[in-house]
Amino acid sequence: MTGQKPSRPSTHDATPSGASGAVRQRIVVVEDDDDLAFTLTYNLKKDGRYEIERFAGGLVALDALLARPPDLVVLDLNLPDVDGLTICRELKKHDETRRVPILMLTARVEERDKLLGFELGADDYVTKPFSMRELMARIGAQLRRSALPQSPDDVYDDGHLRIDRARHTAESEGVSVHLTKKEFDLLWLLIRSGGRVVSRETILSRLWDYAADIETRTVDVHIRSLRKKIGDHVIDTVVGVGYKFAR
Numbered sequence: 001m002t003g004q005k006p007s008r009p010s011t012h013d014a015t016p017s018g019a020s021g022a023v024r025q026r027i028v029v030v031e032d033d034d035d036l037a038f039t040l041t042y043n044l045k046k047d048g049r050y051e052i053e054r055f056a057g058g059l060v061a062l063d064a065l066l067a068r069p070p071d072l073v074v075l076d077l078n079l080p081d082v083d084g085l086t087i088c089r090e091l092k093k094h095d096e097t098r099r100v101p102i103l104m105l106t107a108r109v110e111e112r113d114k115l116l117g118f119e120l121g122a123d124d125y126v127t128k129p130f131s132m133r134e135l136m137a138r139i140g141a142q143l144r145r146s147a148l149p150q151s152p153d154d155v156y157d158d159g160h161l162r163i164d165r166a167r168h169t170a171e172s173e174g175v176s177v178h179l180t181k182k183e184f185d186l187l188w189l190l191i192r193s194g195g196r197v198v199s200r201e202t203i204l205s206r207l208w209d210y211a212a213d214i215e216t217r218t219v220d221v222h223i224r225s226l227r228k229k230i231g232d233h234v235i236d237t238v239v240g241v242g243y244k245f246a247r
Contacts, residue, residue, distance in 0.1 A: 025071040058082035077106035092121035101142040121180035190245040199242035
């Protein structure tokens with residue numbers, strides 16, 4: 001019927017691949033606000049490239065995510081049963097879901113909430129209200145980045161620090177170190193820069209697809225976390241410029 005409003009998705013709503021058999025990237029939306037979830041899932045479905053699954057509760061979403069990891073998670077921070085930070089923390093603990101990009105949504109504006117989200121492994125953070133167009137662009141950027149191929153020859157080993165990019169493993173002094181996906185990518189970028197200084201703006205552009213005018217605090221948080229895990233001496237700060245790999 002002309003002008004008919006599209007039906008509102010249910011709490012658990014999946015969209016299969018099209019009749020053409022083209023494989024769609026699977027996105028799980030964890031959002032308890034029905035209106036926002038409806039708008040988001042409707043726009044993602046309309047795009048045509050994604051299979052969408054939506055959950056209103058955190059616990060049922062976590063069980064589903066661990067049972068069948070998606071290509072990306074859009075995760076609300078404030079959920080009725082368990083907060084998004086707890087879900088993020090749990091997903092990053094498991095090998096099957098550790099590298100799944102997580103884009104957090106929240107009405108909170110305090111910087112400490114964002115920093116905690118990044119420290120737990122979130123890949124991006126969007127504050128409500130937001131532009132649907134911007135959110136769609138950020139989702140696309142995260143999916144493109146996570147789909148980049150890796151070479152089995154991508155290994156760095158100086159006798160103290162060993163990074164295997166293909167296996168996504170890190171060892172410091174022979175001890176395995178757990179790095180989030182963004183921490184791993186940041187360390188690899190610094191290693192491959194050959195001792196050259198990499199600016200915060202360049203890091204944001206390369207790893208988050210952010211423009212230079214976006215806050216650079218995100219990079220500082222990840223650098224601080226890396227130093228805690230692999231040692232302060234591995235990454236040098238060049239004041240007013242950026243960071244460089246010190247080995």
